[in-house]
Amino acid sequence: MTMLEARGLTKRYGKHVAVKDLNLQLKKNECIALLGPNGAGKTTTLHMLAGLITPTDGMIMSDKKVLIKDKIGFLPQYPTFFDWMYPKEYLMLAGTLSGMTKKTLKERSLHVLEMTGLLEAQKRKIGAFSGGMKQRLGLAQAIMHQPKILLLDEPVSALDPAGRIDVMNILENLKKDMAILFSTHVLHDAEQICDKALIMKSGQSISYENMKEWKGNRQRKRYRLETSDPLQIEGLQKLYKEIDIKESQKIIGTLRHNVTPNMLLQYCIQQDIGIQYFGAEEKNLEEHYIEVMEG
Amino acid sequence: MKRFNALFHKEWIEAWREKKLVWLPAVILLVTLLQPISLYFMPTILENSNSLPPGAVIELPIPSGAEVLAGTLSQLHTIGTAIIVLACMNVIVQERNNGSLMQLFSRPVNTTTYIFSKWTMLVLLHLGAFTISYGAAWYYTNALFSDVSFTSVWKSFVIYCLWIVLVITVTLFVSTFLRRSGGVAGISILIVASIAILSTVMPDIAIYLPSNILNLATEVLNTEKGTVHMGAVLATTIAFIAILLLTMVKKFEKSVKF
Numbered sequence: 001m002t003m004l005e006a007r008g009l010t011k012r013y014g015k016h017v018a019v020k021d022l023n024l025q026l027k028k029n030e031c032i033a034l035l036g037p038n039g040a041g042k043t044t045t046l047h048m049l050a051g052l053i054t055p056t057d058g059m060i061m062s063d064k065k066v067l068i069k070d071k072i073g074f075l076p077q078y079p080t081f082f083d084w085m086y087p088k089e090y091l092m093l094a095g096t097l098s099g100m101t102k103k104t105l106k107e108r109s110l111h112v113l114e115m116t117g118l119l120e121a122q123k124r125k126i127g128a129f130s131g132g133m134k135q136r137l138g139l140a141q142a143i144m145h146q147p148k149i150l151l152l153d154e155p156v157s158a159l160d161p162a163g164r165i166d167v168m169n170i171l172e173n174l175k176k177d178m179a180i181l182f183s184t185h186v187l188h189d190a191e192q193i194c195d196k197a198l199i200m201k202s203g204q205s206i207s208y209e210n211m212k213e214w215k216g217n218r219q220r221k222r223y224r225l226e227t228s229d230p231l232q233i234e235g236l237q238k239l240y241k242e243i244d245i246k247e248s249q250k251i252i253g254t255l256r257h258n259v260t261p262n263m264l265l266q267y268c269i270q271q272d273i274g275i276q277y278f279g280a281e282e283k284n285l286e287e288h289y290i291e292v293m294e295g
Numbered sequence: 296m297k298r299f300n301a302l303f304h305k306e307w308i309e310a311w312r313e314k315k316l317v318w319l320p321a322v323i324l325l326v327t328l329l330q331p332i333s334l335y336f337m338p339t340i341l342e343n344s345n346s347l348p349p350g351a352v353i354e355l356p357i358p359s360g361a362e363v364l365a366g367t368l369s370q371l372h373t374i375g376t377a378i379i380v381l382a383c384m385n386v387i388v389q390e391r392n393n394g395s396l397m398q399l400f401s402r403p404v405n406t407t408t409y410i411f412s413k414w415t416m417l418v419l420l421h422l423g424a425f426t427i428s429y430g431a432a433w434y435y436t437n438a439l440f441s442d443v444s445f446t447s448v449w450k451s452f453v454i455y456c457l458w459i460v461l462v463i464t465v466t467l468f469v470s471t472f473l474r475r476s477g478g479v480a481g482i483s484i485l486i487v488a489s490i491a492i493l494s495t496v497m498p499d500i501a502i503y504l505p506s507n508i509l510n511l512a513t514e515v516l517n518t519e520k521g522t523v524h525m526g527a528v529l530a531t532t533i534a535f536i537a538i539l540l541l542t543m544v545k546k547f548e549k550s551v552k553f
Contacts, residue, residue, distance in 0.1 A: 050401050051401070052397060052400060052401060068403070069401070069402060069403040070403055072401070074398075074401040076394065076397060076398060076401075078394060079394075079398060080393045080394040080395040080397075080398060081395060081398070082305075082309065082395060084308075084309060084312040084313060085308075089308075093301055093302075093305055094402065096297060096298065096301040097298055097301060097302075097399065097402040097403070097404050098402045098403065099297075099403065141398070
């Protein structure tokens with residue numbers, strides 16, 4: 001089931017085109033990462049999908065119907081609350097505005113506070129929260145009303161490494177019940193939990209790929225070799241057909257047609273090269289990203 | 296209605312936690328009470344001021360209670376109006392600038408609910424403060440000067456309430472299209488002052504307009520009856536408030552889409 005579909009989404013501000021002809025399909029239990037440099041139009045896209053700005057052109061639908069706001073949970077890039085409020089009060093206000101009943105409010109707000117690790121902070125006013133805590137509360141308010149679609153604008157950019165991992169684990173769990181679309185600069189995270197990656201550049205989608213697919217579809221496997229001593233490249237060139245990355249003690253590339261990985265390993269042993277790491281290497285998102293950006 | 300209640304409730308908690316619920320009534324009470332009390336002590340104040348030559352005799356006519364209350368209203372008309380504008384200038388602007396408004400509007404909230412939750416709360420807060428202050432002023436006027444009848448006080452109260460509502464509405468109206476609270480205060484005071492000044496610049500037309508509210512309230516205090524134009528003034532004021540509210544909701548609908 002298509003939870004969220006955007007067709008030909010365009011936003012113009014006067015002459016400036018922020019987003020141009022963007023197509024997107026978010027299915028149930030799917031997670032898409034929205035990538036791209038600063039100013040590529042990621043936030044504008046998310047705002048349009050969340051119904052905060054009206055697109056100049058194009059349409060947004062959910063399951064072939066008009067998208068309603070009850071279904072969406074949204075976390076802005078810089079979540080802002082009322083400083084004089086307690087976290088639970090904000091969650092209850094947010095829940096009420098999203099049409100939750102009084103009975104479920106209290107229980108649910110405690111539950112999302114626990115999920116985001118804010119249970120101990122609930123006696124403090126939001127004004128006394130750190131940036132990371134605000135980001136967590138932002139996530140809590142976005143999932144408060146159990147939306148079907150979760151839109152997150154850089155959910156981890158304000159967090160420390162431990163917090164980042166926490167949030168990613170939360171998102172991994174949420175994937176069971178929600179379709180998630182989030183923008184990020186941390187490619188590693190996107191690779192871990194997302195099924196698809198949409199890369200934007202100056203308002204346009206330049207790559208929209210299924211990451212699982214591209215990983216399985218690679219015809220020739222690449223092999224990575226790391227050694228303790230500097231590599232003698234001449235000998236290796238006979239075995240490697242194409243070398244993608246070459247550093248003094250590291251080499252990644254595809255092997256020649258009739259060369260097996262064992263032969264490469266054997267060669268290293270014969271030459272008495274100290275092997276530190278040897279293994280098949282999948283193409284990662286970072287490489288893909290840089291490739292697309294330059295291309 | 297559930298959404299309105301939630302936002303309305305939020306406004307009151309905010310006013311309480313930021314102590315607006317305390318300082319606003321206190322300041323308005325102070326401004327209102329200053330008039331009867333300072334008038335009462337005026338002879339003593341002048342005597343003690345030491346700037347008079349020895350032997351000077353001061354003889355001030357004792358004002359009637361109605362005159363004192365009219366003076367109170369006119370005091371409120373200048374200082375009080377400015378206080379109301381200052382108390383209201385931030386309510387929308389702040390939430391809009393820091394982004395909390397955007398976060399609220401990612402939920403199914405419509406602009407009418409949002410604006411009316413703020414408007415209703417501000418109107419009730421200010422009218423509450425005015426009721427206490429005017430009641431206290433009436434009490435002191437009766438105690439220190441001559442009695443003023445309840446009917447005339449009540450009528451003048453109702454008439455003047457409209458002015459307060461108008462000032463709040465104008466300030467909120469300006470808040471929906473300016474993004475700086477200083478600008479909101481400046482433009483609101485400019486609009487309110489222009490309305491007030493009409494009664495001296497174009498008295499012929501102003502007798503039908505909100506500009507005449509203060510004169511009307513004063514007249515009611517003195518004579519217990521309004522002029523023939525009372526209906527017209529009340530009607531134009533209410534119409535003006537309604538138009539401002541409608542335009543503000545429509546305007547905000549557009550501008551809230553950031």
